[in-house]
Amino acid sequence: MFQGNIIEKCKNNDRKAQVQLYNNYCNGMFHVAYRFLKSVEDAExxxxxAFVKAFKKLHQYNSEVPFGAWLKRIVINHCLDQLKYDKNKIESIEDQLYEPVEVENEEFSEAWLLEVKESIMEAIERLSEKYRIVVLLFLVEGYDHKEISEILGITETASRTKLLRGKRKLQEYLKVYSNGVTK
Structure with missing residues (x-):
């Protein structure tokens, strides 16, 4: 197994292997951090x-979970710690009014889909921190409620409740993009 070989070399402080492992995962982990911290510099x-922590704790890694998932959890935990201890980094996003998007035909253009995606991410950023973090972990990162409860130190019920309330807020924020077609 190629990746397992690199990880074993990293455990033995092989600098070339560490650089290779870093290069394989740095872009993905940057995007994970950016979704939480909303600043390029803070995410970097x-x-x-998180990589420094991962290399220091690499002896704790076992191959039962993919390395990327293990590393992502370290990155997310580090971001959550940063948000907890540095409240100045949390920027409140002012309420913005959006014009409904008019689609001329039934087909959705790539530009329109990109705009919708950006609108969803903007709406997620508008959520209060208690909802935003759970929504990001569940909808964007793909964690289940058990994992979220472990990461945040809350109950699974609290995770479900925060997700439900966060999704309701998202619906309110995104209502304008439904172009008048609401259920």
Whole structure:
């Protein structure tokens, strides 16, 4: 197994293997950090610090879970710690009014889909921190409620409740993009 070989070399402080492992995962982990911290500089710092933690704790990694999932959890935990201890980094996003998107035909253009995706991410950013983090972990990162409860130190019920309330807020924020077609 190629990746397993690299990880074993990293455990033995092989610098070339560490650089290779870093290069394989740095872009993906940057995007994970950016979704939480909303700043390029903060995301880069968080990613770097998470890699340092990962290399220090690499002896704790076992191959029962994919390395990328293990590393992603370190990155997310580091981002959550940064959000907890540095409230200045959390930027409140002012309520914005959006014009409904008019689609001329039934087919959705790539530009329109990109705009919708951006609108969804903007709406997620508008959520209060208690909802935003659970929504990001569940909808974007793909964690289940058990994993979210472990990461955040809350009950699974609290995770479900925060997700439900966060999704309701998202629906309110995104209502304008439904172009008048609501159920």
């Amino acid at each position: 710092d968080a990613m770097q610090e």
